[in-house]
Amino acid sequence: MDQTSIVYKNVLPWRGCEKLYLDSRTADIFFEFALESNECVKVPAHKCILSASPVFDAMFYGPAQEMTNTVTIVDASPDEFKEFLQFFYLSSVRLMVENKPAIMNLGEKYMLNVCKKACTELSKATLTMENMCLGYELAILFNQDDLKEYCEAKISENPTEFFKSQSFLDCEPNLLRYILQLNSLNCDESVVFDGCMAWAKTACIQKGLNENDMQNLRSELGDLFYEIRFGGMSTKKFNDYADTFEGLFSMKEFRDIVAMTANVNYRPPKFNRKPRSSVCDRVDRLESHSAESYMYDGASGVDYTVFSSNRSTLLTKICFSDFIFNDDKVHQISVRVSVCALIKGTRLDNKIVPAHILTRQIDVNPSEETLVEFTKPIVIKADMQYRITFEIEKAYQHVLCKNLLAHKEKVDIGDGNIIEFHDPGIFFTNKKFGLLTQLHFRN
Missing domain, CATH: 2.60.120.820 (PHR domain)
Structure with a gap:
């Protein structure tokens, strides 16, 4: 065994790096934020440390490097950006739930995978049915497959609770399409239909429209209406809905849905016929x-x-x-x-x-x-x-x-x-x- 040397775990570099966090005295780059009060806030940082991000490295040391020592930030607040900078300086990072969307956006923008991974873990730890749509939307927006699968599993396991949540009722139409296209929803299709009707009524109320007008409901749903798997309903259940929501279905749609509920092999031109289960x-x-x-x-x-x-x-x-x-x-x-x-x-x-x-x-x-x-x-x-x-x-x-x-x-x-x-x-x-x-x- 070689006794001429030892390996010693040195914590001094980390301590020195942590000491530089938000240190204006040694900073060589400042991030500038214009507030609504016309006040200008500057957040200090260090180019060599930030170069761990390929985007910052190209910005400071690449062929097209910026010669200025000030960078204007318009897609985050000073507090959000300070929180993001923790990933470059600190061995222990504290993230606030309310800042998660902005932090995830910065992690994507500056190609910092550890930041995106941390936001995914934060989402998993804090998501409930009342904020599930926010987590799902972020996962889709920033291509976070791990978080996307997590949200889809939670939604699929608890669809009845999810479709009644305010988070779902307030979600955007694009996100609703992702939800309706899930083949893993563990519920009767009537739960999906009831959720869609509640969502459409909420949208009408928010726009000052009559939520009991069937044409208004159809207008809000648009072609999302065809993502409801009516073929998974019983004929009796659909007939009950047709009576309750008279005027919601056109004659052609009514005939197509009746044919779907009676014949598993019938394939209508518009409706999604894929079963949610096998x-x-x-x-x-x-x-x-x-x-x-x-x-x-x-x-x-x-x-x-x-x-x-x-x-x-x-x-x-x-x-x-x-x-x-x-x-x-x-x-x-x-x-x-x-x-x-x-x-x-x-x-x-x-x-x-x-x-x-x-x-x-x-x-x-x-x-x-x-x-x-x-x-x-x-x-x-x-x-x-x-x-x-x-x-x-x-x-x-x-x-x-x-x-x-x-x-x-x-x-x-x-x-x-x-x-x-x-x-x-x-x-x-x-x-x-x-x-x-x-x-x-x-x-």
């Missing part, structure tokens, strides 16, 4: 009529399904088939539903217990299909296997259950997203059968 229907209709009865393990009362997705997605609902009991009676039973991720390399036995994601106890009617909706979507990671387990209550474990549905081993749910079903490796279980019939995903 359904994996694994029932093979061609083989089911001749399939042999599938009986799951009556001794343990457990049925397994193992699946994977080639893309990361969100699981929101599952559906399982009706039970056919071998005593030909209808039983009102309770089933425990579990969803878990299978850690790579583990076996489905009692020696290794997979990490549980969700467990729910539900009452089912064995004479009809049962839909289970999760309170929060389950993240399904690409190419990872997940197991869904149905455990029948002990009182009925001695009664063998069966269904006659044959299932597909792979299902394309759209846009190249493939759901594949795997052999669970459990006795009496086969990937071509099982109680699970549908998986509902959110894009």
Whole structure:
């Protein structure tokens, strides 16, 4: 080992740099601000330190360098600019929420990534439904993909609360378009429609227009109206809206929407027909009529399904088939539903217990299909296997259950997203059968 030298952590340079923050005595560049009171404020800085920004470096030392020692700033206040300068001088930066838009703008203007990243973290820590639109708008404006995805996830998880927020009601039409084009909104389309009507009424009130005039509402929405996924509504729900908002829909629009609600394959020329969620229907209709009865393990009362997705997605609902009991009676039973991720390399036995994601106890009617909706979507990671387990209550474990549905081993749910079903490796279980019939995903 070399004993002729040591490495010593020297904090003096940082201390010296911090001492220079806003120091007029040593400054060689001043940023000038003209206030409404006709007062001129100057903020001191140092060219060599600011050259950490490629924009400042070109400004002070590039071929077209400015020879003056004064730069006028018109897109930030003195306090906002001082806050921005912290990133050049201080090891610990304090950001104020109210200054975030201006700071993010300065970070973009002067190409300071650490500044934009800090503003993103500040947004994540402080955003609520009441200011979510501001964060989303900034993310889009400054191409902050991380913050954009964060806002979209929060909006999608809490759409009912979001569409009632003042932040949404006051948002600009361009931002509303981004919101309506989200395919991940976890709600009935009626929630989206109600939100749009409230937004249009708010816009009318702000402009002094009659908010109960249907033509005014349509005028405010413009072509955003066609981003509402009316095809995701039931015919009854739409008819109720048509009665309540008489005059909102033209005759052609009315016919198109009725056709959409009745026929999933109908494609109108104007309305957005893309579903906000995807359904994996694994029932093979061609083989089911001749399939042999599938009986799951009556001794343990457990049925397994193992699946994977080639893309990361969100699981929101599952559906399982009706039970056919071998005593030909209808039983009102309770089933425990579990969803878990299978850690790579583990076996489905009692020696290794997979990490549980969700467990729910539900009452089912064995004479009809049962839909289970999760309170929060389950993240399904690409190419990872997940197991869904149905455990029948002990009182009925001695009664063998069966269904006659044959299932597909792979299902394309759209846009190249493939759901594949795997052999669970459990006795009496086969990937071509099982109680699970549908998986509902959110894009």
